[in-house]
Amino acid sequence: MRPLKPGARAVADPAPSKWRYRLQRLWLTPLFRALIRTGIPSFGFVFLFTWYINDEARIRAIVDGYETAIRTVQDRPEFMVGLLRIEGASEQLQEEIQEVLPIDLPLSQFQLDIDGLRAMLVDLDPVLDAEVRVKSGGVLLLKVTEREPAVIWTHADGIEVLDATGQRVATLTDIAEAGPLPIVAGDGADQHVPQALTLIQAAAPVTDRLVGLTRIGARRWDVVLDRGQRIALPEAAPAAALDRALAMHAAQGVLDRDVTVIDLRLPHRPVLRLSGPARDELRRLQELERLSYTPEDQ
CATH class of the missing domain: 3.40.50.11690 (Cell division protein FtsQ/DivIB)
Structure with a gap:
């Protein structure tokens, strides 16, 4: 190193130290950068979150808060169903539907199982097909297509009304109730x-x-x-x-x-x-x- 002239200031050596050089080389490694930027923060977040929720009271509070928020949205008046309308069914079938359906209005439309209700309607003997939907104004519409009675079948176990495919429509106690059916x-x-x-x-x-x-x-x-x-x-x-x-x-x-x-x-x-x-x-x-x-x- 040359000696400094009188009155001149010392200038720092631009070359990095050995440890600084190693850190710079390590930072240029993609895996190390990903670990510092993503890995360590993620691990820290998971650790803190696990520690926080590892308490039954906190978990219950989180679940209750979530359910309360869901109910607050679902129970808004615009989502409530308060009326039931049945179309295409005879009076006797309407009474049977009202007895079978497991719904108690008013009810939020988010709590209605539309597919389940339709399957339950189609399972009824007199029903050929059914449509279930919620109309504006909070009306649950059940649109039913009834089977057409074709014949009366008398057998050892009773008297039944059948449609043209042989599907049971109703059970009778007296054949006189069948009317003019063959x-x-x-x-x-x-x-x-x-x-x-x-x-x-x-x-x-x-x-x-x-x-x-x-x-x-x-x-x-x-x-x-x-x-x-x-x-x-x-x-x-x-x-x-x-x-x-x-x-x-x-x-x-x-x-x-x-x-x-x-x-x-x-x-x-x-x-x-x-x-x-x-x-x-x-x-x-x-x-x-x-x-x-x-x-x-x-």
């Missing part, structure tokens, strides 16, 4: 309602005499008419067989005679079963014919 009977009849409706439509020429249809052996149908008459239909193509029976009646008035059963289970051999008095009269005529028979008649 009647089907027998085990498994509810699983073949579309076919039954086709047969009822095909029996239009004798609708005034039609009592209903009976499922026999869970395999085939009998058409039941008044005066104790039946048309026994085959398992295969019953509508075509019924058309043949009605054609026989139109041509020869078969159903106007003392016939109890028209059996069409054999496709090419219809069988007519006579009533008791008709069989007795037939036997009497045959006996008279036999007694009046002489060898000269040969």
Whole structure:
């Protein structure tokens, strides 16, 4: 080092010290910078937060404050539902819906489970489809599409109203409550309602005499008419067989005679079963014919 001239000031050496140089090199390391800028503050925040909430009273206070804030917003008047409107349902169904729905108005619309309410409505037997929404003015609208009753099904366990698909609509205690709906009977009849409706439509020429249809052996149908008459239909193509029976009646008035059963289970051999008095009269005529028979008649 050169000696200073008289009157001159000492100038600091611009070269950094060894430790300062090392710190500068360390600061240029990305990992070290991330640790200083993010890691240590984050760790400190987590440590302090953990220490703060590690107290049951503080946790309860935080939860209560959060719930209070949520309720304050949800319970505002513009979010409250105070009226229930049901559209498209009969009076009986409306009463059933009001008994089933687990809601007590007024209620915040944030507390309504719209999908759950719709699923609950659709699960009701008389309901085909349902729409649930909240309208302006705090009105909960339930728009219901009811199933259309198609037939009455009588079976060992009771009397039920079914729609065209065989879905139960209602349960009756007295068949007189059904009105003019056609009647089907027998085990498994509810699983073949579309076919039954086709047969009822095909029996239009004798609708005034039609009592209903009976499922026999869970395999085939009998058409039941008044005066104790039946048309026994085959398992295969019953509508075509019924058309043949009605054609026989139109041509020869078969159903106007003392016939109890028209059996069409054999496709090419219809069988007519006579009533008791008709069989007795037939036997009497045959006996008279036999007694009046002489060898000269040969």
